[in-house]
């Protein structure tokens with residue numbers, strides 16, 4: 001038995017499924033999850049002392065690579081000053097100022113502790129601001145485990161939403177309309193019928209929870225137009241894309257401005273941080289300025305702010321995202337070339353430092369139903385093969401991959417060589 005297998009057995013005695021977040025359990029790929037004890041730069045080291053090139057980066061936050069010395073130094077210094085005060089600090093203002101500078105659509109920003117809290121609070125704010133209850137989301141987009149957002153489509157676009165999980169009241173799910181990502185016509189049809197009842201549209205501007213699907217031209221622009229026509233709040237969930245697809249996030253990359261933005265992952269540099277922010281006029285409805293309640297014991301915690309601010313300063317260096325995008329394109333195209341050489345049909349896509357590959361005969365994948373039609377069994381074999389070769393990909397056919405600044409040319413070459421070997425066995 002490997003150490004990971006032993007540790008997983010023990011974990012399952014005390015933790016539901018042995019994990020604190022379901023995707024870590026490897027149910028999507030089979031086998032035992034790998035337990036890690038150390039991480040540095042581009043690498044993770046498991047409990048059996050095996051090294052892996054990491055393409056998950058703690059599910060996004062580790063854009064600089066693991067154990068970046070700048071973050072370690074900032075954290076050590078803050079630990080000496082105190083771990084938390086539950087009262088205002090200048091660090092929080094510095095962080096908020098930085099976020100407002102990097103994401104110009106944000107006039108005011110509130111820190112929270114996770115992406116889930118960020119989207120949940122943004123939706124509450126949009127409802128409180130508009131006085132409306134209905135919201136629109138898109139099938140295949142994930143916005144955290146918020147009751148109103150864990151909702152799937154009914155049988156037709158305009159039917160009542162259905163809960164994705166027991167425990168979510170049907171009467172709440174009914175307020176969530178789930179439409180097709182990248183299909184602006186379905187959005188226009190829905191708004192023609194009930195636009196003035198809809199508080200918000202929430203969207204991942206690059207869908208990263210159904211693999212990696214960039215917006216088709218006109219989709220985000222169309223959402224902006226529809227929201228303007230109906231007084232609906234446009235929320236970009238940039239928990240994944242923020243500071244990753246470009247310094248200014250997806251809104252910077254595609255030039256479409258939302259009313260509110262939810263942030264997470266990179267903003268915390270590996271510590272638990274989320275944030276939501278946007279137009280002053282809307283944000284002024286949040287307590288204590290306005291009546292929409294939102295709070296948090298650990299929100300703006302100094303250790304979390306230190307890790308986040310150090311990360312945001314580091315990624316603001318000129319050329320950072322260009323270099324990261326180049327690495328991403330090299331990985332993406334290398335995996336595609338490996339598939340071509342083995343005669344395996346594969347589509348690849350990326351946006352900034354996010355990438356995805358789909359075992360499909362389609363040239364490109366823009367829709368949820370195309371994602372669902374991909375060959376998941378082939379993905380599982382590919383994943384397990386790459387893991388044996390020391391390459392740690394997301395253990396699910398539906399998650400985007402992430403690159404980090406720590407990834408070297410040699411790491412990329414190792415990854416592509418591994419892909420050639422594994423593709424040949426599929």
Ligand code: PLP
Pocket residue numbers: 059114115116117119142143144145204208209237238239240264265274
């Ligand atoms: N929104 C998006 C786009 C996400 O990818 C995630 C998490 O993966 C979330 C929200 C939820 O963030 P968290 O897991 O920090 O609650």
